[in-house]
Amino acid sequence: MTTTFPAPASASGPVGTPAAAEQVRGGRAWRGFGLLGPRRGRHELAAEQLELLGLPVGDDGVVIGTDAQGTPAVLGLFRPTPFDVVLVGGAWTAQVLALRTVGMGARVAVESGRQPLWTPLVQGANTGQQSITLHAVGRVPPQGPSVHSPVLVIRDCGVRPPHGRVTVAPWQAVVTLLPYPGPTTERLMTHADVVGVQRVSPDEARQIGRTMNLTPADVEALPGLPDGVTLWCTRSSRTYVTTQPTDPEAGLLGTARRMD
Template structure:
């Protein structure tokens, strides 16, 4: 009797569980729950796409994070490399007025013009020596007139905008007159000075950025006072090699070597400080 009661209880318990559907529910829930988990993982992996084969992630140690940088922006011109060999970028396409003064050679200004045009900017050159710019203007843009030449004081309004930024290069000698076209939103102005002149202090003080190539010791001392350069930087200015520029402002300074591409060398020749 006791054995039959135990058997009856087990059958009753199994019948009750079967009638409640618990084992059946568990087996049915497993694939449904797994599908839901996969769907949840897929929905939260928007940056990586669908779950696929395992692949190794790129990992950088925390100590190396400071070395990471984006060397090129969509509004930047690569003007060369710094002392560590990293690309140095000059952001000339800006929503606010931006003025640059370069105390240096024509070669560097022309490289900047070519590279600015390559980023999509229009370049307007104000110059009294159009013959030294004409070859560049014809070669730039691949047939499009992205570099235009204008006589001194005759640069028309350029209509700069975010979609069509402009760089005005003023190659007007030692004493450039006040320009008709000033820096404005999406229109930067670069003034080229072959050497220091009586107008240089005003230009350097009003510039957002100043570039200095090889100058005489006396000029280096004067630039050092105007730009508050440390003595080491001042002493190095008379010894800079061709193609080397000290770019500086009130907050920062950096020596940059401009290395021409084969195309630039073919058009402009090798780097040189003296025109």
């Protein structure tokens, strides 16, 4: 496809005509565009040919599993705007997310009151450089995120997490891990950009359903979700994603599980 710029007001003919070429021979360049380049055929498609183009759009991010059609499901964590995620589920899924985030070249900071649960992951992932750092609750230092060094902060601070010192920022996403819904869950979900929900009780499913505007079928399905399956949703869209560990992930973290 071709993007065509309008001719300048002083031109007496369209691009490529003798009048336009005369402007160049006279030493005058197009303001803002420089001298005219070589005259070659345009890269154009007819309207009926557009569907033949297969352009990847919106597929940059962390692969968190596969959807119901077996298509890779991608969570675009790193953006020039803040991105906030709430995950009601097990630490296993958050740990897989941490490993895959490191695999795409980003840094991970874990804030947790369950440090023994995260220590093996940190030790196994940090081979040669500090890709994942582990911090006590309220002790996460500023991470200095940038487009060249994005950061994921995982907050594993219980069902009632305190306000964090490090929050969402451009190129710094925050995942708040909740083992089950609590008194602050509705507020956290309301302000989140995307919410992940794993297996919960029927009462918890109804609570989440009201907050996230889930359908009755989704509310009914939540208590029976298998290990490794997460409903990722906003208030207007949703998809079920199955996370299967790779061999290295399984060797470090074991098989998928909802409870830790």
